[in-house]
Amino acid sequence: MPSPKYEPIYKEIRNEILSGVYAYGDYLPSENEYTQKYGCTRNTIRRAIGLLTSEGLLLPQHGRGVQVIYSPDTGKSLFTVGGIESFSEAASRNSLRVKTRVVGFEEVTADEQLSIKTGFDPGKELFHVQRIRQFGNKPIIFDENWFLKSEMPELNEKIAAASIYRYLEMELGMTITTSKRRVSAEQAIPEDIQYLDLHGLDFVLVVSGQVFNSRGVMFEFTQSRHVPDRVCFIESAVRQKIS
Amino acid sequence: MPSPKYEPIYKEIRNEILSGVYAYGDYLPSENEYTQKYGCTRNTIRRAIGLLTSEGLLLPQHGRGVQVIYSPDTGKSLFTVGGIESFSEAASRNSLRVKTRVVGFEEVTADEQLSIKTGFDPGKELFHVQRIRQFGNKPIIFDENWFLKSEMPELNEKIAAASIYRYLEMELGMTITTSKRRVSAEQAIPEDIQYLDLHGLDFVLVVSGQVFNSRGVMFEFTQSRHVPDRVCFIESAVRQKIS
DNA sequence: TCTATTGACTTGTATAAACAAGTTGACTAT
């Protein structure tokens, strides 16, 4: 029930990095020192460090130590998608005041074409939600989601205007675990021009993805159409050894 | 010296998933069964499974089993960036015949402006390489790289025309470990229009990133400008628990 | 028939320990 032991350790080290206790290029204390500090084994420390590594904050170096490769200057974009975050969450993390406007809410049944686009099987009953995400007065994201009705029969427009993820997790007790994201640039469609403030541009950055719950059910297909100049996505990767 | 024990296991399971031995929705054998099959402990199995999970192929479910959430239909794009791959590597993985054309090769010194753009300190001596990546006869990527000269004094145009990564890893023995990537959509610049076949579009998908070697030295800043309709990037993420 | 409990599974977390392997600096022998 309580949080795992590696989590507070992960958070504390992460805080120290983000707040500048360790600067870009610095080396963290060794794993052995950490085991003494936190009273746990190396495995637990290594788990916390592994998380921070996969976030692109740390670079462990065999035989030398663990180096900090995060610099605060580089990460000043509005939204950095490094995990599965809802719009409201990303906004509150960046302490922005934002508004959500629902511009479409309907029930649909997946046909062949929608099935190919979303990955839902044909015949599945879905909620189709269209929302505009506003930062201040500026609309910056046109969000189009399809939710599997059977997993959330009670979903309505009011919930959509607040936070669907909050509803799923808090009210329904659903656990969202994994998502696959796909990023592309696309020609603007009429809705983009109608809803977003593209100031003359005719293209958008599109992030689409499938989201799974803990039972392995894909319950959401989402497509966010972003005003290009306002977003960026950071992904970090670890190179595979050549074999 | 030999590859770690989890690696062949990872590869074999990965192969089984990609080749369809396990279909979308199937459950893998349990970790205990795998320990018998491979003659190792659960830890080693879990490591292999963890890699596949972070790639978005698997979804472990507490108390139930490990489910396959990869379906071959979804992932048919030309380039999926799930790790650090050079163009030639991605191309050969997709068994494409490709050509690289060097359209610019010069030595520059980082000024204030370039420093902000790339993250190299002002005054650093750099190689500035511009390359066109062709798939068949179609140019699809305009690649602009800045390499830290001190790490590879001998870099020349001929090497750039082949594979710089191959040169760094094989010839110089450098190990490339980590990169941070940033994706955005941008208005096409004259070079894009000149070099790429945008068939009327006026925007490109831009992937920029910093690359580190095993000593923690950032030795490359790269910016790839893609024809939008030909690429997509898949990232998978695991949602953090709300605490 | 229905409900509750148990028990046998599953994955998740954590400890402890050992050895492999890369790095670094000090020390030694030439």
Place this chain on the structure above:
DNA sequence: ATAGTCAACTTGTTTATACAAGTCAATAGA
């Protein structure tokens, strides 16, 4: 002085074990 060796660090891999916790079906009891 210089090159080589060694010892003391570092992170990386693997084993073995234990327990926690979620799932599910069979079983026992009402």
